[in-house]
Amino acid sequence: MKKTYKCKLILKTELCPGIFDYVVEAPEMAKEAQIGQFLHINCGGRTTLRRPISICDAGEGFVRFAFQVKGEGTAELAKREPGELIDIMGPLGHGFELTPGEKAVVIGGGIGVFPLLRLARETDCAVFLGFRTKELICMEDDFNEANKNVTICTDDGSYGYNGFAVAAMGEYLMDNKVDMIYCCGPTPMLKTVKQIAEFRRIPCQLSLEQRMGCGIGACLTCVCETKDTGMAKYKQVCLAGPVFKAEEVVF
Ligand SMILES: Cc1cc2nc3c(=O)[nH]c(=O)nc-3n(C[C@H](O)[C@H](O)[C@H](O)COP(=O)(O)OP(=O)(O)OC[C@H]3O[C@@H](n4cnc5c(N)ncnc54)[C@H](O)[C@@H]3O)c2cc1C
Numbered sequence: 390m391k392k393t394y395k396c397k398l399i400l401k402t403e404l405c406p407g408i409f410d411y412v413v414e415a416p417e418m419a420k421e422a423q424i425g426q427f428l429h430i431n432c433g434g435r436t437t438l439r440r441p442i443s444i445c446d447a448g449e450g451f452v453r454f455a456f457q458v459k460g461e462g463t464a465e466l467a468k469r470e471p472g473e474l475i476d477i478m479g480p481l482g483h484g485f486e487l488t489p490g491e492k493a494v495v496i497g498g499g500i501g502v503f504p505l506l507r508l509a510r511e512t513d514c515a516v517f518l519g520f521r522t523k524e525l526i527c528m529e530d531d532f533n534e535a536n537k538n539v540t541i542c543t544d545d546g547s548y549g550y551n552g553f554a555v556a557a558m559g560e561y562l563m564d565n566k567v568d569m570i571y572c573c574g575p576t577p578m579l580k581t582v583k584q585i586a587e588f589r590r591i592p593c594q595l596s597l598e599q600r601m602g603c604g605i606g607a608c609l610t611c612v613c614e615t616k617d618t619g620m621a622k623y624k625q626v627c628l629a630g631p632v633f634k635a636e637e638v639v640f
């Protein structure tokens with residue numbers, strides 16, 4: 390059984406309206422946390438099921454995560470104030486697999502950028518981050534601190550590269566050879582990145598989102614269809630994922 394911890398909220402920042410950045414005291418989870426894994430959080434209030442939120446960063450005694458208020462659970466979580474304890478299970482799931490010495494592209498969109506911060510810092514990569522518009526850009530300073538080659542893209546051209554992050558990545562790949570693409574974002578982005586990776590024969594890892602119940606492989610709420618060694622097979626996103634090899638994923 391995965392451990393749960395009562396973690397003290399030590400820093401709370403509202404990154405954009407309705408998007409919060411939390412740092413919690415969590416020395417044991419910080420030691421274990423792998424890039425791309427997630428936390429299962431008891432948000433409190435009337436919600437009984439935990440909600441999955443990606444680990445954004447982890448360091449000396451702390452774990453950081455960021456979330457957008459979507460419904461009841463995340464709205465309840467957003468009411469927490471520094472000093473309060475949050476009930477967190479984790480770290481859970483299978484994260485990104487890194488290969489030493491590889492040259493990579495890291496691409497994310499919207500709230501999908503959060504689990505990519507450590508990849509941006511810890512791999513030799515070019516980073517492409519997509520947002521709908523300037524007001525929704527999150528963690529630009531953190532990414533620029535983590536990596537010297539970050540391109541911010543906006544769908545409406547209000548800031549940075551004018552257009553989708555996948556277009557910016559496509560241009561980069563015309564002139565640069567890479568060994569791996571790491572992606573987390575909305576489904577249309579995941580699909581396009583998978584197609585580009587297949588066309589260019591670049592290995593690729595995708596982080597998937599799925600509604601979850603238990604978060605630990607006991608309820609089957611989170612199953613998705615995968616192509617394991619060519620055969621269709623249902624896998625639990627909470628155990629086998631959230632990160633999968635792109636060739637395994639069936640959209
Ligand atoms: C592995 C994983 C990592 C995640 N990481 C993050 C993160 O870092 N930051 C972040 O903001 N969100 C993240 N999410 C999404 C987050 O879990 C949902 O937004 C949250 O559970 C919604 O709960 P709620 O009670 O606020 O909303 P609910 O009332 O449960 O639902 C509100 C709306 O959100 C939709 N929804 C609920 N759960 C999910 C889900 N899992 N995926 C997609 N849509 C959902 C519902 O269909 C509904 O439209 C992640 C999800 C997964 C599976």
Ligand code: FES
Binds near residue numbers: 606611625
């Ligand atoms: S959420 Fe229960 S099996 Fe994955």
